Amino acid sequence: MAKITFITSDNETHIVEGDSGSVMELAVNNGIQGIDGDCGGVCSCATCHVHVSPEDISKTGEASEIEKDMLELDDNADAYSRLGCQLAISDALDGIVLRVAK
Amino acid sequence: MAESRFSNRICVVLGASHAGVNFAFSLRREGWDGEILLFDSDPELPYHRPPLSKTYLTNGDTIEKNLLKPEESYKKEGITLRLGTTVSTINKEAHTIILEDGDVQPYDKLVIATGARPIIPPIPGIDTSKNVFLIRSAKDIADIRSALKHSKSKRIVIIGGGYIGLEAAASLKKTGADVTVLEREERVLARVTAPEMSNFFKELHTENEVPILTAKDVKAIETQKGYNEVLCTDGSRYIADILILGCGIRVNQELAKEAGLDIENGIRVNSMARTNDKDIYAIGDCTFHYNPHYDRFIRLECVQNAVDQAKVAAAAICGKEPIYDTIPWFWSDQYDVKLQMVGLSEGYDRALVRKEVNRDNCFSIWYFKGDTLLAVDAVNNAKAYVYGTKFIKSGEKIDTSKLLDSSIEFKPSNLLAE
Ligand SMILES: Cc1cc2nc3c(=O)[nH]c(=O)nc-3n(C[C@H](O)[C@H](O)[C@H](O)COP(=O)(O)OP(=O)(O)OC[C@H]3O[C@@H](n4cnc5c(N)ncnc54)[C@H](O)[C@@H]3O)c2cc1C
Ligand code: FES
Numbered sequence: 001m002a003k004i005t006f007i008t009s010d011n012e013t014h015i016v017e018g019d020s021g022s023v024m025e026l027a028v029n030n031g032i033q034g035i036d037g038d039c040g041g042v043c044s045c046a047t048c049h050v051h052v053s054p055e056d057i058s059k060t061g062e063a064s065e066i067e068k069d070m071l072e073l074d075d076n077a078d079a080y081s082r083l084g085c086q087l088a089i090s091d092a093l094d095g096i097v098l099r100v101a102k
Numbered sequence: 103m104a105e106s107r108f109s110n111r112i113c114v115v116l117g118a119s120h121a122g123v124n125f126a127f128s129l130r131r132e133g134w135d136g137e138i139l140l141f142d143s144d145p146e147l148p149y150h151r152p153p154l155s156k157t158y159l160t161n162g163d164t165i166e167k168n169l170l171k172p173e174e175s176y177k178k179e180g181i182t183l184r185l186g187t188t189v190s191t192i193n194k195e196a197h198t199i200i201l202e203d204g205d206v207q208p209y210d211k212l213v214i215a216t217g218a219r220p221i222i223p224p225i226p227g228i229d230t231s232k233n234v235f236l237i238r239s240a241k242d243i244a245d246i247r248s249a250l251k252h253s254k255s256k257r258i259v260i261i262g263g264g265y266i267g268l269e270a271a272a273s274l275k276k277t278g279a280d281v282t283v284l285e286r287e288e289r290v291l292a293r294v295t296a297p298e299m300s301n302f303f304k305e306l307h308t309e310n311e312v313p314i315l316t317a318k319d320v321k322a323i324e325t326q327k328g329y330n331e332v333l334c335t336d337g338s339r340y341i342a343d344i345l346i347l348g349c350g351i352r353v354n355q356e357l358a359k360e361a362g363l364d365i366e367n368g369i370r371v372n373s374m375a376r377t378n379d380k381d382i383y384a385i386g387d388c389t390f391h392y393n394p395h396y397d398r399f400i401r402l403e404c405v406q407n408a409v410d411q412a413k414v415a416a417a418a419i420c421g422k423e424p425i426y427d428t429i430p431w432f433w434s435d436q437y438d439v440k441l442q443m444v445g446l447s448e449g450y451d452r453a454l455v456r457k458e459v460n461r462d463n464c465f466s467i468w469y470f471k472g473d474t475l476l477a478v479d480a481v482n483n484a485k486a487y488v489y490g491t492k493f494i495k496s497g498e499k500i501d502t503s504k505l506l507d508s509s510i511e512f513k514p515s516n517l518l519a520e
Contacts, residue, residue: 028171028172029172029175031171031175031178031179033131036409038405038406038409039152039405039433040150040152040153040168042152042156042433042435042440043440043484044433044440044442045405045406066440066484069484069485069487069488070484070487070488072485072488073488073491073492
């Protein structure tokens with residue numbers, strides 16, 4: 001079980017729990033504003049962009065190559081950007097804070 | 103909450119798929135606090151369609167794993183789903199729709215998101231053949247899975263080498279089935295890509311032991327005991343325990359047409375997704391709409407268009423004046439290859455192929471008209487897809503000799519024309 005905090009672009013904080021699937025699915029299932037997941041989680045739409053809080057990046061790891069490339073679609077992407085659909089939920093993610101990209 | 107000008111008003115949506123569902127949620131976000139009713143003939147909770155020909159076809163997941171939104175979201179947002187309910191008439195004068203069972207539902211605003219349905223080609227014998235399937239709905243997939251389970255020899259013939267046919271071929275091959283694709287044109291994906299891309303996919307399938315047979319015009323299907331035989335005009339015959347049709351789609355525009363709405367190659371809408379009736383909008387696969395970037399009317403079959411047009415219609419209904427202005431994009435997954443496409447290549451006069459050094463199956467095709475970049479198809483190359491998107495949007499000119507030179511590091515600033 002992982003407890004994950006999402007902070008939306010309106011600065012709303014949502015703490016939700018998940019034990020499987022991806023961070024994108026968890027967000028969509030909990031109606032987190034700004035995470036759309038239009039491609040269904042196959043790294044094709046970049047509508048699941050989150051910024052990992054810097055102290056949590058060791059837990060999530062950095063974006064993979066294709067993810068980094070896709071993130072370039074968004075001028076606001078940074079070293080802490082990930083695509084939520086490429087982040088599998090596991091106990092290792094417990095406690096992380098994710099800011100939903102604008 | 104205070105009463106708004108939308109309170110006590112009803113927005114009815116025909117079709118609860120990518121367009122209709124995204125519209126309903128966007129409408130709430132835009133401030134509509136009246137009723138929202140979504141009607142769909144499909145009894146399932148709305149789901150993602152793209153996986154139907156890809157992973158979902160064979161991965162054994164239930165449809166619950168593939169939903170657009172969880173059931174609770176609709177309740178939470180006060181969106182009423184009327185699933186398994188077919189709408190049979192729009193009466194725009196009375197501001198009502200009539201359901202299959204005769205019930206009448208009034209509306210203040212109506213949104214048509216009826217999408218499209220697969221074409222069943224008029225091949226003699228097709229009506230009486232066994233195990234003939236389409237790929238558009240969750241039920242289609244359930245039927246194919248069940249046929250596959252009950253078939254011993256698993257000989258599958260797919261008629262049509264478009265994206266859906268090719269994706270289905272790749273997915274089914276993974277289950278160990280014996281798959282053949284028959285395409286009427288001289289090459290697969292002929293309508294949508296350059297010959298280089300058609301060749302690439304033909305080879306990819308051949309390497310995976312899926313024969314892609316082109317210039318195959320099917321003239322009849324004969325059903326024998328337990329299997330079908332597909333006959334082509336060149337005299338060839340193919341045995342199919344399971345036959346899948348991927349022959350393109352037809353727009354679900356009959357309701358709109360009968361209601362007297364403007365129809366061309368789809369339901370004609372303006373840049374706010376509104377039809378010629380001020381209270382009726384149309385979004386998604388069923389629309390014929392203007393694309394400002396390419397300066398022409400088009401019809402699209404892609405998630406991007408369904409979702410983005412949905413947002414525009416929602417904003418317009420809530421009193422804003424949005425303009426639908428997007429660059430279309432699309433993807434296709436076959437085996438371990440990801441194809442990503444951006445833009446509209448139609449009308450190109452040059453298609454340039456950029457290969458990446460030391461990377462197999464990693465290239466991109468850049469479609470130009472004069473020195474204007476129209477579209478990019480990228481194979482296992484998200485960079486090319488992203489850079490293509492940026493160049494198409496910005497209109498910056500590309501130095502094509504640099505583009506073709508794989509020894510130059512691939513980044514936008516290195517590709518700019520002086
Ligand atoms: C197998 C497959 C793979 C695809 N792959 C991709 C892909 O990789 N990328 C991509 O971008 N796009 C893909 N697409 C296209 C994408 O799914 C469509 O563009 C998208 O579904 C369009 O959404 P829509 O809501 O406009 O229409 P649809 O999804 O067609 O939905 C229309 C809905 O309206 C309902 N309806 C119609 N008439 C009535 C009526 N009279 N009463 C009640 N209900 C009615 C239908 O039941 C249906 O649920 C794929 C499509 C298929 C079928
Ligand atoms: S859901 Fe489309 S890229 Fe993540």
